[in-house]
Amino acid sequence: xxxxxxxxxxxxxxxxxxxxxxxxxxxxxxxxxxxxxxxxxxxxxxxxxxxxxxxxxxxxxxxxxxxxxxxxxxxxxxxxxxxxxxxxxxxxxxxxxxxxxxxxxxxxxxxxxxxxxxxxxxxxxxxxxxxxxxxxxxxxxxxxxxxxxxxxxxxxxxxxxxxxxxxxxxxxxxxxxxxxxxxxxxxxxxxxxxxxxxxxxxxxxxxxxxxxxxxxxxxxxxxxxxxxxxxxxxxxxxxxxxxxxxxxxxxxxxxxxxxxxxxxxxxxxxxxxxxxxxxxxxxxxxxxxxxxxxxxxxxxxxxxxxxxxxxxxxxxxxxxxxxxxxxxxxxx
Amino acid sequence: xxxxxxxxxxxxxxxxxxxxxxxxxxxxxxxxxxxxxxxxxxxxxxxxxxxxxxxxxxxxxxxxxxxxxxxxxxxxxxxxxxxxxxxxxxxxxxxxxxxxxxxxxxxxxxxxxxxxxxxxxxxxxxxxxxxxxxxxxxxxxxxxxxxxxxxxxxxxxxxxxxxxxxxxxxxxx
Numbered sequence: 001x002x003x004x005x006x007x008x009x010x011x012x013x014x015x016x017x018x019x020x021x022x023x024x025x026x027x028x029x030x031x032x033x034x035x036x037x038x039x040x041x042x043x044x045x046x047x048x049x050x051x052x053x054x055x056x057x058x059x060x061x062x063x064x065x066x067x068x069x070x071x072x073x074x075x076x077x078x079x080x081x082x083x084x085x086x087x088x089x090x091x092x093x094x095x096x097x098x099x100x101x102x103x104x105x106x107x108x109x110x111x112x113x114x115x116x117x118x119x120x121x122x123x124x125x126x127x128x129x130x131x132x133x134x135x136x137x138x139x140x141x142x143x144x145x146x147x148x149x150x151x152x153x154x155x156x157x158x159x160x161x162x163x164x165x166x167x168x169x170x171x172x173x174x175x176x177x178x179x180x181x182x183x184x185x186x187x188x189x190x191x192x193x194x195x196x197x198x199x200x201x202x203x204x205x206x207x208x209x210x211x212x213x214x215x216x217x218x219x220x221x222x223x224x225x226x227x228x229x230x231x232x233x234x235x236x237x238x239x240x241x242x243x244x245x246x247x248x249x250x251x252x253x254x255x256x257x258x259x260x261x262x263x264x265x266x267x268x269x270x271x272x273x274x275x276x277x278x279x280x281x282x283x284x285x286x287x288x289x290x291x292x293x294x295x296x297x298x299x300x301x302x303x304x305x306x307x308x309x310x311x312x313x314x315x316x317x318x319x320x321x322x323x324x325x326x327x328x329x330x331x332x
Numbered sequence: 333x334x335x336x337x338x339x340x341x342x343x344x345x346x347x348x349x350x351x352x353x354x355x356x357x358x359x360x361x362x363x364x365x366x367x368x369x370x371x372x373x374x375x376x377x378x379x380x381x382x383x384x385x386x387x388x389x390x391x392x393x394x395x396x397x398x399x400x401x402x403x404x405x406x407x408x409x410x411x412x413x414x415x416x417x418x419x420x421x422x423x424x425x426x427x428x429x430x431x432x433x434x435x436x437x438x439x440x441x442x443x444x445x446x447x448x449x450x451x452x453x454x455x456x457x458x459x460x461x462x463x464x465x466x467x468x469x470x471x472x473x474x475x476x477x478x479x480x481x482x483x484x485x486x487x488x489x490x491x492x493x494x495x496x497x498x499x500x501x502x503x504x505x
Contacts, residue, residue, distance in 0.1 A: 001366045004365055006348060006409075031408060031409065032404070047345075100392065101458065102392060103389055237476040
């Protein structure tokens, strides 16, 4: 790693002030992705501001029945939190599908949102990459792109966001609370991550001088009918080729009252399309209705040779995840 | 601790003082900001039981316990462990008696080359502390952060299964 300075902040305002005074600095919490990127020379901050001492470790119920999760709650503590297990099992499942127990003990909730793509070319500082070095080119488009995007890619970047947790947060319509020099603001999860377009260096809409302080889940947790299906090269401790977060509410007659569908491993952000969910509303739970929703969600999907298989894989995974969600009888 | 200038000292950012409890012993140490916990253990303190396999959090050979929780020492900065209680494989035995997991690894022949073993042991202690593994499949899943190039998984699994009841009774770190 390139030598860097280190400072510790105890309060959010102190962290923001340090950041404002040090443009070369980055915040560090769990560090599981940032330190790895620093070892690879992909990230070279001149200073790290340790935010682990900030008072952002609480999980609390909100006035309207939701759950507010401090940005520094570890992935493990969040997945095993009694309220998350009981009311948001989709989120617990997604978190436990990702990384390893060691990494989940270290990684923070806020940091999970900010982890960067595992595109081989992004990680190799010796080759061009528009995300790492804007304007240098994208070797993935015509290179080894088995793990890359089939939706929402651009001429400049076909990387995917690697998080499992974020796929569930997208389906659950979480919100992201951030603090910056101008105060606090709340970002809808759908607007937090972005598509690469002609600015692939920007993974999300967080400004450089802002800090995530909390993630809030709305009251509706889809605890009864949900599934997180992750398809990957080995059964554990691997990134998703395709993952699906499916959540349903069913009427007394079994028809679908409300549906949520989000995909991981296929785009620069968790992939969701309300039109696919609208198609499910009022429908019976069967292979036809699920297949129509899958086709709608995958509309416009495009492979880049090595990842062509993902399109059919995603279609089948969506149908299976919806079947699992529909048949499941979890805690109401 | 306040911010330090990147131009301090001999052109390098300043070192920091940290205090930690290492295998039961209080230690006060000077560390550079970029020294990982793994490099501190191996290079500064000669505790070479924790291994540097991949140095990227992918293999688990560097697994240690921080405040009873298993983490990858290669992906943690030493300077961020100020005040922590750290247990490495060197600290698992007590009063000359092996930890139940160490004894079980010997009895089950749960290794060949042994390079992953210290990480497997610390990870398994963390697994026991968490109390989430109640079946062979759950042990497999919750040990997936530790790779074994020799493929001793079958015996590692058997050893952990053997030792979990004793870990629960003993409440050992």
